[in-house]
Amino acid sequence: MSAHTDPIEMLTSDRSWELLGTQELGRLVTHVGETIDIFPVNYVVDGEGILFRTAPGSKLFELTVNTDVLFEVDDHTDTDAWSVIIRGYATALEADADVQRAEAAGLRPWIPTVKRVYVRIAPTSVSGRAFRRSAEPELDGPQEY
Template sequence: MSDASESVRTLTDEECWERLRGQELGRLVTRVGDRIDIFPVNYVADGESVLFRTAQGTKLFELTANDEVLFEVDDHTEVDAWSVIVRGHAKTLDTFAEVERADGLGLQPWIPTLKYAYVRVEPRSVSGRSFERGPEPDRYGVQQY
């Protein structure tokens, strides 16, 4: 591949959601004032939103201070890679009906802890790129003029 633009492709919204539905682990990025944090979370894609569970602590506190978040998921093989970013707002589920529905999605903590809070990331936008992997082009060979 001589041109980097041939190696990178923008994903459609549908392709982004397809990839999100195929994974279970993502990273939640929060910001409160000058502090930016990133948290690994297991999740499910529920329609066109992201749902995860959490316990009381830093993550939940930061979401109450500023609900604007980024959520990122990526994966790779020997021949390709991709990354999807969801920009949106995080909302703790607070009604019995919301929690009951979320309980039916089968989302379980990966570690043996109690996580009573369900959080939904409602997207404002979703974007993604896929990449063809390959060797680095010759950096020091004869250059064409």
């Protein structure tokens, strides 16, 4: 966090990507018609994109109907927290060269299921915020920020 007293800090794109690289679990948000779903997925940062594995099912079906997605990752300590949101589009990798490159990323499922489909999220925007955690300020009187 920066030295100023504002409890919320907007993160740069570089810092957001740096933080994304420290985690393994994110939340994929899909939207088909009037149905919005959220799926936890383990992932790796792949250049300036996100790579995850999946199997045939509702998640993969929804990505074939509408490739527009959100992807969110966060973390916290007792004193700080952060959140990064990626807006982008998700594409199942089909070309042999793309799949081989994805396999080299070392991404493994967290649960004992077969997930042979690699999906890459190509970002159209990345936004991140960091938060300084502390007690709620007094409701009356001047505020620090």
